[in-house]
Amino acid sequence: MIDNSDTGAVQGVGDVIRLAVAPVFLLSGVGIMLTVFTNRLARTVDRARDLERNAAHVPPADHAHEIEQPLATLARRGRLLNAAIALCTICALLVAVVVVVLFLGQSFNFRISYMIDALFIAAMLSFIGAILCFLREVFIATATLRIGLRRPH
Numbered sequence: 001m002i003d004n005s006d007t008g009a010v011q012g013v014g015d016v017i018r019l020a021v022a023p024v025f026l027l028s029g030v031g032i033m034l035t036v037f038t039n040r041l042a043r044t045v046d047r048a049r050d051l052e053r054n055a056a057h058v059p060p061a062d063h064a065h066e067i068e069q070p071l072a073t074l075a076r077r078g079r080l081l082n083a084a085i086a087l088c089t090i091c092a093l094l095v096a097v098v099v100v101v102l103f104l105g106q107s108f109n110f111r112i113s114y115m116i117d118a119l120f121i122a123a124m125l126s127f128i129g130a131i132l133c134f135l136r137e138v139f140i141a142t143a144t145l146r147i148g149l150r151r152p153h
Helices: 004-057 060-108 113-143
Strands: none
Touching (some): 060 113
């Protein structure tokens, strides 16, 4: 015979699993954003290394314009992407903690609503910060983009 308290406990875990599905989907999206950020950072680092390698072929008088300014821009972009990666990683960690707290609350009958609220708000603020860093990096990248022929100065 099945004990009704066990049935209620299993049903409670089922409810928690249903609640945990949304944060798990959010983790998938955050993971995709992390992939985007790390790929952009890798391309930025590769571009900076190429510029540094080509610096030997540029006359010293042209270094400021041809090498130093683009390197400074790439360094700034790299810092923004690094911040976006850090904030996105913090978001993922907080969302994972939300899932753990959901299960702990169910298992030990804790009152967790305020903790879940705080963790989720912190995760979303972190994600917003990551997106803002990414947006700024995109603005910098497009502002320095040169398409077509160079115009004489």
